[in-house]
Amino acid sequence: MRWALDWPPPPRLTDPDEIALARKVGQLILVGYRGVGPDAPWAQQTRRDLAAGRIGGVLLHDYNFHTPDELSQLTAALAPPGATPRPLIAIDQEGGRVSRLAARNGFSGFPAPARVAAAHSPAQARALYQQMACELRRYGVTLNLAPVVDLNLNPNSPIIGRWGRSFGADARSVVRYAQAFVQGHRDAGVLTALKHFPGHGTACGDTHKGAVNASADWRAEELRPYRLLTQANTVDLVMTAHVFVSELDPDAPASLSARVIEGRLRHEIGFDGVVITDDLQMVVAVESYANTPQQAALAALAAGNDLVLLSNFFAFDRHLPARIARRVVQAVRSGVLSVARIDQAFARVAALKQRLNGANTACSL
Numbered sequence: 001m002r003w004a005l006d007w008p009p010p011p012r013l014t015d016p017d018e019i020a021l022a023r024k025v026g027q028l029i030l031v032g033y034r035g036v037g038p039d040a041p042w043a044q045q046t047r048r049d050l051a052a053g054r055i056g057g058v059l060l061h062d063y064n065f066h067t068p069d070e071l072s073q074l075t076a077a078l079a080p081p082g083a084t085p086r087p088l089i090a091i092d093q094e095g096g097r098v099s100r101l102a103a104r105n106g107f108s109g110f111p112a113p114a115r116v117a118a119a120h121s122p123a124q125a126r127a128l129y130q131q132m133a134c135e136l137r138r139y140g141v142t143l144n145l146a147p148v149v150d151l152n153l154n155p156n157s158p159i160i161g162r163w164g165r166s167f168g169a170d171a172r173s174v175v176r177y178a179q180a181f182v183q184g185h186r187d188a189g190v191l192t193a194l195k196h197f198p199g200h201g202t203a204c205g206d207t208h209k210g211a212v213n214a215s216a217d218w219r220a221e222e223l224r225p226y227r228l229l230t231q232a233n234t235v236d237l238v239m240t241a242h243v244f245v246s247e248l249d250p251d252a253p254a255s256l257s258a259r260v261i262e263g264r265l266r267h268e269i270g271f272d273g274v275v276i277t278d279d280l281q282m283v284v285a286v287e288s289y290a291n292t293p294q295q296a297a298l299a300a301l302a303a304g305n306d307l308v309l310l311s312n313f314f315a316f317d318r319h320l321p322a323r324i325a326r327r328v329v330q331a332v333r334s335g336v337l338s339v340a341r342i343d344q345a346f347a348r349v350a351a352l353k354q355r356l357n358g359a360n361t362a363c364s365l
Helices: 016-026 041-052 068-078 115-118 123-137 170-187 220-231 258-266 293-303 318-331 339-357
Strands: 029-031 057-058 088-091 093-095 191-197 238-239 274-277 308-310
Touching: 016 057, 016 123, 016 318, 016 339, 029 318, 041 057, 041 068, 057 238, 093 115, 115 123, 115 170, 123 170, 170 191, 191 220, 238 258, 258 293, 274 308, 274 339, 293 308, 293 318, 293 339, 308 318, 318 339
Parallel strands: 029 057, 029 308, 057 088, 191 238, 238 274
Antiparallel strands: none
């Protein structure tokens, strides 16, 4: 894919009802950008989009900052005190190899989940993850896209098992450590997202590199952590995976499947909170099942996701949120998507953000 800095903006919406709908759609978009620090042009563009409500949050990567001070300055610029609606400032901080706040850049280092489960009790893990969450909060992060609750049923998995991202193969043990992770973050007032629904632990492929068909190896047991954690009210968000499981839906990956999201996660498991996609600009979502990121976003919302996540890394487009909003408005106008689906997602995201406003913290900041 090529960089797209010079793509023209889409035509402006002029109808008042469509403009109001586009503002709601904006709150369902969590997007990243390229550039380092708060003064980078695309950081400034993102700040304007957040302030105007054209996006609901931002995904930060370690290429957006190099030092703790730089991260603090960046989040303060993106989400100044009193900003309304309050934006979600999201990052992936699992520990181990998936640590955007890395020790080499002056942040605290945290072990991979597999090491935590091997060396710590759940109580010790909760204390450890509270430290992690307090560091995130100190630097202005409000949403950690973790923990991984995939079962380590394939130790040779190139993206889960080999990286030590799973707490283990036993569902109940994974649940105990996931609860420690979530509760430690709740102690600090930071939201979390369980991933990767409906299970990535048996998959032999990497969804960052292409479509992953897990049909031959996927097991129903991989749903168990979500069921148990939902029953225990220990879920803030759930992230859907770009994996194909024909037993669940023979026609679409889980992230774009109403059968998986509405059927399994909502109705069977009983989760009624915010569902967020994995990065829709991964090749599986865009190239295999949609022609453009905005089409992928539309398909994701129609399937039951409430937040669409786009790294905006592979082919940066500063007008991407406007393109998504316009595409969704067109779909509503033509009857492809209902206003009720947008209102439902908007209400869930608004309720999630309200929890941030009233969050208490055990951190010494």
